[in-house]
Amino acid sequence: MNFNLEPCGKNRYRLSPYGDMQVEALVFLSPKLKAQFGESEALKQLADAASLPGVVSPVIGMPDIHTGFGLPIGGVMATDSKTGVVSAGAVGMDINCGVRLLRTNLEAKSLTTGKLEKLLAAIEKRVPSGVGKSSLYREFREADLEAVTHQGAAYFIRRGYGFPEDEASIEAGGALPGADLKAVSQQARERADQLATIGGGNHFIEIGEVEKVFLPEVASVMGLQEGQVTILIHTGSRGFGHQICTDYSARMAQAASKYGIRLPSKGLAAAPIDSPEGRQYLAAMACAANFAFANRQLITFLVREAFEEVLKLSLEEIGLELVYDVAHNIAKFEEHKGRTLLVHRKGATRALPAGHKENPARYLATGHPAIIPGSMGTASYVVIGTERIGETFNSVNHGAGRIMSRKKAKSSLSPEELQESLKGVLLRAKNLRSLLDEAPVAYKDIDEVVGTLVDAGLTKPVARLKPLAVIKGEGDEG
DNA sequence: ATGTAC
Numbered sequence: 293m294n295f296n297l298e299p300c301g302k303n304r305y306r307l308s309p310y311g312d313m314q315v316e317a318l319v320f321l322s323p324k325l326k327a328q329f330g331e332s333e334a335l336k337q338l339a340d341a342a343s344l345p346g347v348v349s350p351v352i353g354m355p356d357i358h359t360g361f362g363l364p365i366g367g368v369m370a371t372d373s374k375t376g377v378v379s380a381g382a383v384g385m386d387i388n389c390g391v392r393l394l395r396t397n398l399e400a401k402s403l404t405t406g407k408l409e410k411l412l413a414a415i416e417k418r419v420p421s422g423v424g425k426s427s428l429y430r431e432f433r434e435a436d437l438e439a440v441t442h443q444g445a446a447y448f449i450r451r452g453y454g455f456p457e458d459e460a461s462i463e464a465g466g467a468l469p470g471a472d473l474k475a476v477s478q479q480a481r482e483r484a485d486q487l488a489t490i491g492g493g494n495h496f497i498e499i500g501e502v503e504k505v506f507l508p509e510v511a512s513v514m515g516l517q518e519g520q521v522t523i524l525i526h527t528g529s530r531g532f533g534h535q536i537c538t539d540y541s542a543r544m545a546q547a548a549s550k551y552g553i554r555l556p557s558k559g560l561a562a563a564p565i566d567s568p569e570g571r572q573y574l575a576a577m578a579c580a581a582n583f584a585f586a587n588r589q590l591i592t593f594l595v596r597e598a599f600e601e602v603l604k605l606s607l608e609e610i611g612l613e614l615v616y617d618v619a620h621n622i623a624k625f626e627e628h629k630g631r632t633l634l635v636h637r638k639g640a641t642r643a644l645p646a647g648h649k650e651n652p653a654r655y656l657a658t659g660h661p662a663i664i665p666g667s668m669g670t671a672s673y674v675v676i677g678t679e680r681i682g683e684t685f686n687s688v689n690h691g692a693g694r695i696m697s698r699k700k701a702k703s704s705l706s707p708e709e710l711q712e713s714l715k716g717v718l719l720r721a722k723n724l725r726s727l728l729d730e731a732p733v734a735y736k737d738i739d740e741v742v743g744t745l746v747d748a749g750l751t752k753p754v755a756r757l758k759p760l761a762v763i764k765g766e767g768d769e770g
Numbered sequence: 771a772t773g774t775a776c
Contacts, residue, residue: 361771386771424773483773493771534772621771698774768774 295335315349334364340556346376355744356693362559365639377562388584389528390619397611398521400501414598421765444582445589471578483531488590492765533580620690643677666738698729718761
């Protein structure tokens with residue numbers, strides 16, 4: 293199938309009409325990304341999304357777009373809250389996969405390799421990584437699931453697992469409204485024993501350094517400065533959210549015909565927002581989103597504990613304050629041009645513009661940080677949306693974006709090549725072969741991807757972070 | 771992403 297992209301502005305393309313598209317689809321690519329872009333399947337997925345009932349123009353492909361289940365990863369789909377649909381596949385399997393950035397008072401040059409190794413070990417001792425791992429601590433494995441899923445990060449912050457001020461630096465305050473555990477299957481509840489674990493795939497905990505500040509005044513509001521040690525935590529709702537997506541995708545596929553919805557693909561199974569299936573999915577999705585906020589909160593608590601133990605300093609001295617925590621797989625009701633829309637972001641990060649009332653008070657004048665993790669061993673970015681960010685429903689990309697499938701990476705790369713590409717970044721992993729699909733060469737160039745939206749006038753980089761040491765969860769050896 | 775296959 294040939295999908296044609298017509299240029300329609302700087303780094304901006306419009307997908308030529310295809311099938312039953314009701315609205316436009318836009319894709320943001322730099323000339324270099326355009327030249328290497330071969331993902332016709334991802335474009336078909338955008339066209340499919342643009343054909344769903346109640347979809348609002350335009351459906352958007354971010355510069356990190358690649359084929360996903362239903363909607364591409366790097367996709368934004370907004371639907372009208374009254375006439376539109378909700379799709380579990382357009383949120384993704386890992387509901388509220390997201391990134392949290394912590395700042396410190398430490399200078400990167402004060403951390404020797406030996407100290408970094410001790411820090412990684414102290415974190416690893418507390419936070420399991422890898423597929424299928426459950427929490428090391430009974431109080432987390434057996435936490436009151438209704439309270440966790442309804443209250444999110446605040447449930448644990450109020451019990452001492454965090455600073456009271458953490459809550460204000462989390463998207464949606466760390467708890468999406470409308471969560472209802474009654475909408476969650478027994479099978480999903482049985483997979484809720486993974487709080488305070490990072491999982492596998494692209495998830496990680498990274499100790500890094502602010503390598504470059506681009507906007508000193510904004511960086512200062514965020515407490516960031518060059519040479520400073522930072523922590524990134526990238527994980528989501530683990531098996532719990534995965535099961536909820538699986539359950540509701542199947543239910544929506546089954547229910548679609550009774551609502552007269554023609555499904556363009558199985559992955560885009562959808563139900564009217566105002567239907568039992570739609571409402572229950574959103575209630576269950578909010579449970580998974582809140583579980584993920586709680587997960588990142590508990591990991592934060594354990595990272596703080598690890599730093600105190602290794603550095604033998606107080607948290608007051610170390611810092612480790614939360615800069616921000618932002619989701620990149622989620623659907624939320626948001627106001628755009630006077631309409632209430634359900635904005636599905638799958639591999640896309642919210643970035644509210646300066647002055648938007650949903651920013652936390654401390655970021656009202658700047659816009660909150662949008663955190664964009666690079667692949668293992670490469671830089672990450674903190675960006676803000678510009679006054680034009682409404683053109684993408686206040687959304688930016690979520691990472692570098694895969695350029696090589698997991699399967700291809702596993703078969704064509706060697707552990708030696710992976711080690712070489714890490715360029716001295718400390719990596720805690722027993723088995724490099726299981727991480728080949730996470731090799732930097734399997735991903736697009738993060739500078740190019742971030743630069744695409746910057747040049748399109750939608751974002752501004754605030755700071756670039758470079759990795760010093762990283763914990764990755766292992767997968768299988770494929 | 772994922773008890774990586776019901």
